[in-house]
Amino acid sequence: MSVCLVTAPTAAEFGDENEITSEVVRRVTLEPQLGILSLAAVLELRGDDLRIVDLNRSYFHIADSCGTSKLGDFAEVAATVIAAKEAHVYGFSSICSSYPLTIRIAQALKAIRPHCTILFGGPQASVVDIQTLSAFPFVDLVLRGEAEETLPVLVDALMEREQLDRVPGLTYRSKGQPRRTPNAAVIKDLDALPTPAYHLTGELRGAPRATLEMGRGCPFSCTFCSTNDFFRRNFRLRSPERILHDMRSLAVAYGVSDFDLIHDMFTVDKRRVVVFCKAMIASGEKFTWACSARTDCVDEELLELMAEAGCQGLFFGIETGSARMQRIIDKHLDIRRAKEIIDAAEQLRIGTTVSLITGFPEETREDLMETVRVLMHSARCPRSDPQLNLLAPLPETPIYLKYKNQLTLETLCSDVSHQGEWQSDNDIELIRKYPEIFPSFYLLPTPHLNRNLLLELREFSLMGVEHFRWLLVSLDQVTGGILDFFCEWRQTRLHLHPSFDGFELRRYYRTATFRTDFLHFVRHHFASKEPAVEAFLEYEDAIRVAPHWDGAATSSGTPLSPGATLWWTDIPVMKKQCRVVELACDIEEVINALEQQTQPAPSRGLRLYVTREISSGTQSLEMISDWVAGVLRACDGNRSIEQVLKELSYELQYVEEDVREYVFVRLLEAVHADGFIEIYRIDSGNMVS
Amino acid sequence: MPPRVIKVKVPSGAKHEEITKAVNAKLTRRATSLLRKTDEIVLSIFVFERAQPTVEKKAKKSSQK
Numbered sequence: 106m107s108v109c110l111v112t113a114p115t116a117a118e119f120g121d122e123n124e125i126t127s128e129v130v131r132r133v134t135l136e137p138q139l140g141i142l143s144l145a146a147v148l149e150l151r152g153d154d155l156r157i158v159d160l161n162r163s164y165f166h167i168a169d170s171c172g173t174s175k176l177g178d179f180a181e182v183a184a185t186v187i188a189a190k191e192a193h194v195y196g197f198s199s200i201c202s203s204y205p206l207t208i209r210i211a212q213a214l215k216a217i218r219p220h221c222t223i224l225f226g227g228p229q230a231s232v233v234d235i236q237t238l239s240a241f242p243f244v245d246l247v248l249r250g251e252a253e254e255t256l257p258v259l260v261d262a263l264m265e266r267e268q269l270d271r272v273p274g275l276t277y278r279s280k281g282q283p284r285r286t287p288n289a290a291v292i293k294d295l296d297a298l299p300t301p302a303y304h305l306t307g308e309l310r311g312a313p314r315a316t317l318e319m320g321r322g323c324p325f326s327c328t329f330c331s332t333n334d335f336f337r338r339n340f341r342l343r344s345p346e347r348i349l350h351d352m353r354s355l356a357v358a359y360g361v362s363d364f365d366l367i368h369d370m371f372t373v374d375k376r377r378v379v380v381f382c383k384a385m386i387a388s389g390e391k392f393t394w395a396c397s398a399r400t401d402c403v404d405e406e407l408l409e410l411m412a413e414a415g416c417q418g419l420f421f422g423i424e425t426g427s428a429r430m431q432r433i434i435d436k437h438l439d440i441r442r443a444k445e446i447i448d449a450a451e452q453l454r455i456g457t458t459v460s461l462i463t464g465f466p467e468e469t470r471e472d473l474m475e476t477v478r479v480l481m482h483s484a485r486c487p488r489s490d491p492q493l494n495l496l497a498p499l500p501e502t503p504i505y506l507k508y509k510n511q512l513t514l515e516t517l518c519s520d521v522s523h524q525g526e527w528q529s530d531n532d533i534e535l536i537r538k539y540p541e542i543f544p545s546f547y548l549l550p551t552p553h554l555n556r557n558l559l560l561e562l563r564e565f566s567l568m569g570v571e572h573f574r575w576l577l578v579s580l581d582q583v584t585g586g587i588l589d590f591f592c593e594w595r596q597t598r599l600h601l602h603p604s605f606d607g608f609e610l611r612r613y614y615r616t617a618t619f620r621t622d623f624l625h626f627v628r629h630h631f632a633s634k635e636p637a638v639e640a641f642l643e644y645e646d647a648i649r650v651a652p653h654w655d656g657a658a659t660s661s662g663t664p665l666s667p668g669a670t671l672w673w674t675d676i677p678v679m680k681k682q683c684r685v686v687e688l689a690c691d692i693e694e695v696i697n698a699l700e701q702q703t704q705p706a707p708s709r710g711l712r713l714y715v716t717r718e719i720s721s722g723t724q725s726l727e728m729i730s731d732w733v734a735g736v737l738r739a740c741d742g743n744r745s746i747e748q749v750l751k752e753l754s755y756e757l758q759y760v761e762e763d764v765r766e767y768v769f770v771r772l773l774e775a776v777h778a779d780g781f782i783e784i785y786r787i788d789s790g791n792m793v794s
Numbered sequence: 795m796p797p798r799v800i801k802v803k804v805p806s807g808a809k810h811e812e813i814t815k816a817v818n819a820k821l822t823r824r825a826t827s828l829l830r831k832t833d834e835i836v837l838s839i840f841v842f843e844r845a846q847p848t849v850e851k852k853a854k855k856s857s858q859k
Contacts, residue, residue, distance in 0.1 A: 127835045420839065458839060487827045492838045520838045567838065571831045615834045648830065673798045693826040714826070722833035725825060732820040746800065764813055767802045771817050779823075 106264040107154035109192035110145055112138045112306075113203045113227065114160035114183065114210070118525040120176055125168045128721045134161045137308045139318055139367060140227060141198045142301035147253045150299050153260060156190040159306045160210075180206060180531070184213030192221065194263060196248075196256070199227035201499060201545040202522045205532035208241055215243035222263060226252050228335045232501045233542045234276035238283035240539055247276040250335055251321065253298050255289045291339045295320060296347045300354065309359040317351055319343060319368035319396060327424070328434045328507075329462065331499040332369045340373055345384035352392050363417075364394045372398040375407055382414035393417045395456075400443035408446070412453040419450055420458045425465070426475035433467050434504070440475070444482050451486040459483035463562070464496035464519070466508055469553040477566075477588040481581045484570050485700055493566045495559065497521035497545040505544055512540050512547035516607030517560050522546045526612050557606075558595065564614040565591055572620055576627065576645070578699050579637035590632075597626050637705050640688070640695045647686035648716070654678050654742045662785030667778040676785045677749060677773060678742030682718040683781055685734050687711060692726065715781060732756065733781075736772050740782050746773065 116134035124130050141157070148155045163186050167175050175182065187195060187210070195214060199207050211223050226248045230237055234247035248255055252274070259272045269277045274289035292298065295318070303309050320342035323332050348366070355361050372378050385392065395418030403411075403419075423443050424436055431438050450457045461476050476493070483491035497519030498505040498512065514537060517523075522545040536543040548556065569577050581587040598605075601622055605613050613619050624645055632638050662676060679685075691708050698705035713734040716724045729737075735756035739749045750769050760768050776782050805813050 124835060127833075129833060129835055129837060133837060460839070487829075494838055524837050567836050571833065571836045574831075575828060615836075644828070671800045673800055692828055693824070696827055715823075716830055719829075722831060724830040724832060726828045726830065728824040728826065730820040730822070732817075733823075763803070764805050764809070767804060768813060768817055770800060770802050771814075772820070775817075775821050 106194065106260060107156065107192040108148060108194045108196060108260060109156040109158060109187065109190040110141050110148075111158045111187055111195060111197045111210075112141050112160050113198045113200045114164060114179070114206050115200065115203050116161040116164045117176070117179055117206050118202055118523050118528075120173065120525060120527040120529075122173050124525060124527075125165070125173055125176075131165065135165070135308050136312070137301065137303055137306060137316060138198060139301050139316055142303060142305065143298060143318070144196070144226075144252055144256055145302040145305050146299040147257060148260070149302055149305075151257055153257075154192075155305075156192055157302075157305045158187050158190060159308075160186075162306070162308075177529070180209035180213050183210045184217055187214050188217040194222045194224055194260065196224040196226060197230075199225055199229040201229045201497070201543075204229045204233075205535040205543060205546075206529070208237075208244070208535060209531060212241070212243050222246065224248060224259070226256075228331065229500075232331060232334045232499075234285070235283045236539070236542045238276060238278060240542060245277070248272075249274045249276060249285075250289055250337070251292050252289075254292055291322065291337050291341070293339075293341065295341055295343045300351050303355070303358075309355065309361065312359065312361060314363035314365060315355045315359065315361045316365045316367055317348060317355075319348065319366035319371050321368070323369040324373060325370065325399075325436075326503075327436050328503040329424075329465075329496060329499070331502050334501050336369065340370070342368070342371070342374075342377055342381075345381045348381070349384060349388055349390070352390065356392070362390075362392050364392060366394050366396040369397060370399060370402070371396040372402040372407075375402065375404075378403075378407060379410060382410045382416075385414035391415070395419065397422070399438070400446040401438055403446060405446075405449045408449050408453055408455065412455055416455055418456045418458070420460065421447065422460045423479055424460070424462045425468070425472065426461070426477070426479035427468070427472035428475075430465060430468060430472045430476075434465065440479065444479065447483060447486060447489055451488050454488065457483070457486070457489040459489055459491045461491065461493045462496050463493060463554075463559050464548060464551055464556070465504075466511075466549050466551060467553075468551065473554060473559075474586065474588050477562075477586065480566060480570075481578060481587055484574050484581075485578050485702075487696075487700075491566070491570060493563050494521060495519040495563055496549060498547060498549055500541070500544050504549070508549045509541070509544065511550045512544055513550065513556075514540075514547050515556070515560070517611065518546045518548060520563065526608050526615075528608070558592070561595060561598075561610060562588075562591060564611055565594070568614045568619065569623070573623070573641070573645075575696055575699060576638065576641040579635070579641055579695075580627070580632055582699060582702060583635040583638060584632050590630075593630070594623065594626055598622065636690075636707065637695050637699060640690045640692060640705070643688055643690070644686070644692060647688055648684060651684040651686045652738075652741070653684045654681070654740075662787045665777075665784045665786055667774070669784075671746060671770075671774075671784065672786065673747040674745045674787070676742060676745055676787060677740040677777070677782050678785065679737050679740045679782050680717065680780070682716070682724060683737070684716045685729075685737050686714050686716065686726075687734075688714060691728075693728070717781065732772060733776060736769075736776055737781055740776075742785075746784075749773075 119130045145157055160183055197207050222245050224246045225244055230247045231249040237244055255274045262272050270286055273286055275286045309315055321336040322339040322341050324338050324340050393415045397420040400421050426440055447457055461480055480491040483489040536546045580590050584590050689709050695705040713729050714726050715729050716726050719725045735753055739752045757765050777784055
């Protein structure tokens with residue numbers, strides 16, 4: 106019996122051209138899906154006849170080869186791709202965000218292969234199993250929960266045409282009605298599972314990092330979280346030896362040395378974290394890793410050990426800054442302590458993601474203000490990334506069960522379920538028809554808060570922190586807080602673009618128009634007179650007016666490597682993305698003051714800086730000297746080295762004439778070696794002697 | 795016509811040291827912690843997923859969740 110496993114089509118929530126081509130969208134959605142690869146490894150080990158379809162890869166392949174217009178009917182195209190694998194059983198992974206599309210793909214597949222068995226698994230199908238089988242006759246089976254042990258039992262039962270009621274954790278039809286067999290026991294020994302079959306999909310080739318499963322199960326019971334429905338509350342960890350073994354294998358096979366250790370709550374048991382860290386240190390390996398943690402499950406001492414063991418990133422789900430809401434959602438974090446832990450991680454140079462949620466039915470403006478305070482505390486730490494998310498009512502969670510009769514469908518929903526700028530009409534139709542299957546696309550009532558304001562606050566905070574982190578921090582410090590400031594800004598936004606709503610609003614916050622509008626608003630706000638705010642406005646202005654070159658003038662030339670012998674006729678050009686800017690303040694001093702929540706000391710005087718791209722979408726700022734700034738500015742791609750030297754004679758006039766050439770060439774070679782400029786050699790036929 | 799290769803006269807002795815020192819001082823850079831982000835698409839990540847070192851763009855919905 107042949108089995109074809111199909112990944113969740115998570116890329117399909119991104120359908121616009123700019124999203125499809127976005128480097129971050131590609132990287133994120135093309136990461137290996139551990140669940141399906143773990144099952145594939147089990148079947149492969151048994152010698153089953155196995156195929157696998159990576160729908161995200163198919164999605165981008167179609168977008169790249171046929172254009173985004175073909176993506177509208179991706180369900181049909183995907184079904185054709187899957188059907189070509191010719192299997193008896195098609196097993197679909199599922200998560201909430203792509204569940205409507207998974208359903209539609211399965212329907213199209215069943216139309217092509219009416220005699221195949223359609224099997225669903227994964228977190229979403231596991232909790233809406235009965236509803237799924239009731240609503241969609243083309244779905245034959247749902248295998249609930251962890252399936253590494255139950256999938257082989259099911260495959261054998263299907264092969265031998267045995268009764269399905271002996272397969273644990275299965276939801277099937279009997280006399281036309283959905284029935285459940287008892288839940289399967291959780292898998293106690295995770296070390297006994299084979300390494301996920303990374304080799305079956307190509308994602309890790311050339312990848313900067315790999316995901317590794319650290320363990321399963323969370324003992325906590327937060328009211329909004331669905332993890333216990335899938336992994337149960339039985340906390341399990343893989344052994345340090347096994348993790349190290351897999352890290353080493355992946356390092357050899359794919360060259361990765363940075364790992365995301367996947368576990369809902371790795372740090373629950375401090376003693377075991379210590380054992381893991383000590384094993385990492387003792388191994389002598391220089392692997393780096395990131396994991397999730399609760400701020401009440403780590404302390405400064407443990408963080409120090411984790412940093413020494415290679416930890417470079419922590420995900421903290423803090424959810425709400427309100428002590429009252431912490432109790433209501435059963436999270437029970439001490440917010441003061443949470444802030445101390447964020448600071449401690451910052452001191453240890455561990456990056457943090459601080460995740461917050463708004464949109465709880467009980468949440469008041471005071472609660473929201475406390476949450477935004479935590480968001481700004483995170484923003485004040487350079488290595489911390491705050492994010493504010495809308496609450497998604499995940500099926501069967503306590504919060505869903507309490508409010509399931511009050512769900513509201515808006516154009517925008519929680520980012521847990523959808524982050525794209527576009528949503529398929531076919532998906533929307535399904536979501537509207539079956540709220541009990543797709544509740545995460547709905548919102549809960551927020552009687553004390555304006556929901557449109559919350560939806561916009563999410564977009565504003567995400568893009569605002571991304572583009573104007575320190576400007577927002579300075580505004581937060583000198584005004585009554587960023588939430589009030591946002592409300593003022595929103596009034597202006599409503600005046601400027603009154604019709605913007607839903608996806609149009611999301612798109613707006615991603616554009617330069619938002620950035621221009623917002624800076625204009627801040628410039629005319631009384632807070633703009635405050636030194637810290639003024640400093641960042643000046644920075645934005647300087648960036649806007651600074652000339653930069655795209656290298657087009659020298660596109661026909663050959664770039665020279667640093668250290669190459671230069672000709673006077675070679676053309677130096679400042680790299681794309683580089684800009685030289687002048688500021689009247691020391692921007693680092695201003696940032697230091699904001700980090701300490703103090704007023705920046707007055708320190709006026711011309712400072713020169715250069716920006717350059719240090720990674721995709723991120724530019725650094727470095728203070729440089731007047732000489733280096735002069736060299737970079739003169740390298741506009743229209744002048745030869747000889748002409749640039751003439752241009753610079755004014756800058757270097759206080760250098761004695763007999764050594765001026767030497768000084769200039771040293772500077773030029775150094776900025777070339779440092780990667781600020783390219784030097785091109787134009788076709789020698791055009792060379793001027 | 796042969797290319798005009800750049801050949802500059804290197805100052806000698808104490809003058810060379812003095813000039814090298816001056817140029818090196820001018821080449822000294824100081825990194826700031828101000829990062830300029832240019833991405834137009836930023837994604838959230840979720841509790842059941844992961845964290846990453848700072849600076850990296852990040853986001854995804856877990857395959858496990």
